[in-house]
Amino acid sequence: MAITKVSEFSSKERKIAMLCKALAHPARIAIINFLIKKRECFCGDVVNELPLSQSTVSQHLKELKNAGLIVGDIDGPRVCYCIDQQTWNEAGAIINLFLSQKSKQAVKPC
Amino acid sequence: MAITKVSEFSSKERKIAMLCKALAHPARIAIINFLIKKRECFCGDVVNELPLSQSTVSQHLKELKNAGLIVGDIDGPRVCYCIDQQTWNEAGAIINLFLSQKSKQAVKPC
């Protein structure tokens, strides 16, 4: 079992969930914050910043890249990462649209 | 290994990640959307709506409840669920604040 039933949901629902999943670990939140602050930086800078090994950081970067939130630009022996403004803005719009939905207040507390 | 290093990050980072994690599955997005649309409903209504078993739906509801996003009110033999407006609004504010951060455009693409 545990065949993931993800495909049975709408593409909108899957998109929101996919983006949230990419942001569902504190290390990845920290990486995003660091990239926003520094504007751009090398993988090694992130490794120095976080309490995680190089290989683990590389994996987190890969997940953020897969979600399209960041891009890595090869610069000599190093890789320069930064926020992908386009996707970042889109993600913000999509998630915010979802989160800003208001449900009419229920009668009791519920 | 794989002792989760979550505790080494700031409480802000953990909070955002925790909320995103609660929203990191399409079923839970669908549940939230359903609750917003219906304003309130029974667990069974959600089971009828989703392509998942009763026990699986119950687990997803539990996760949303643990994150504080929904509340369940016992009503006879049933449980009436609805969005917790307070927490929902706070979550929206916290996540939106994070997502609306802009990084100065990097020089190249990166």
Add this chain to the structure above:
DNA sequence: AGTTATTATCGTATATTTGCGATATAGGAT
């Protein structure tokens, strides 16, 4: 008390995530 309806929890199987060390890969420097 017995029955039915609804939901939560338990047990279990499988999949995925997290994390690290070791190794591979690629680019620059000597």
Add this chain to the structure above:
DNA sequence: ATCCTATATCGCAAATATACGATAATAACT
């Protein structure tokens, strides 16, 4: 060519998530 540095990937172990059927718990109704 060799060495060094930076990053990605592989292989593995442990933890967590996903899913379901079976069972327990709770409440209403006979």
